[in-house]
Amino acid sequence: MSEFDFMNIPDSAVMGKTVFKKLFYENAELSKTDVNRIKDNIDRVDWLYSLRPDTINVLPYQDDIREYSEIEVLLVELRKSSDIKRMAEIIMRAIPYPMLLIFRYENKVLYGVSHQRTSQTDISQNVIEELIVTDFVSLEEKVIDFKQYSYSNFYAMYCDLVDSIILYNASLYFEIEKMDAVQAKYKLERLQKYESEIEKLETRIKKETQFNRKMEINMELIQTKQKRNQLLDNCVQEDN
Secondary structure: OOOOHOOOOOHHHHHEEOOOHHHHHHHHOOOOHHHHHHHHHEEEEEEEEEEEEOOOEEEEEEEOEEEEEEEEEEEEEOOOOOOHHHHHHHHHHOOOOOOOEEEEOEEEEEEEEEEEEOOOOOOOEEEEEOOEEEOEEOOOOOOOOHOOOOOOOOOHHHHHHHHHHHHHHHHHOOOOOOHHHHHHHHHHHHHEEEEEEEHHHHHHHHHHHEEEEEEHHHHHHHHHHHHHHHHOOOOOOOOO
């Protein structure tokens, strides 16, 4: 019995193999900084599952820009919890298949996914699209459940996987019962925008020496916080 059985991936897709870090050094064109990042931050990488037509009853998918013939699930055991997004990008470039990355640090895990497409300038290369990650959560937070995803083809399945992570992230701030992944992503992006603006305004207030200008910035800060709070309260009307 695996600690990741809650993801409901069929036993036929179990791999249970080690992925040696040498693979990333050889296949990802890494800078010295990235090589050191992998060496210092990653303890080991385990290949947990390989969802392929011969291991799970799902069809491959291909169109003009994407080829989703399988989905890989990797567990990355960490020594440090920094530079997660960069390490995810390195792994995804070295292993050019749609994948679910599970980063584990101490007793918590972080899930990461990203759609991929074929480069229009070099068809031998994959382009990593937006990386979507959770925060570190306990294994008791059952974020992933493949039983809930489409089994029509691997692209549809991966879309459902990505959407489930977006909706989980949104559920930490909003009521998502009547929300789809597009709406959830929009609200998360707006929230991030407001939080970033608030942080910048607070920094400007600390640095400003003129009283009148400090008051103007403070008013802008109050208005931005009001917009953020309206968004968190699920208000329908929201100014851009």
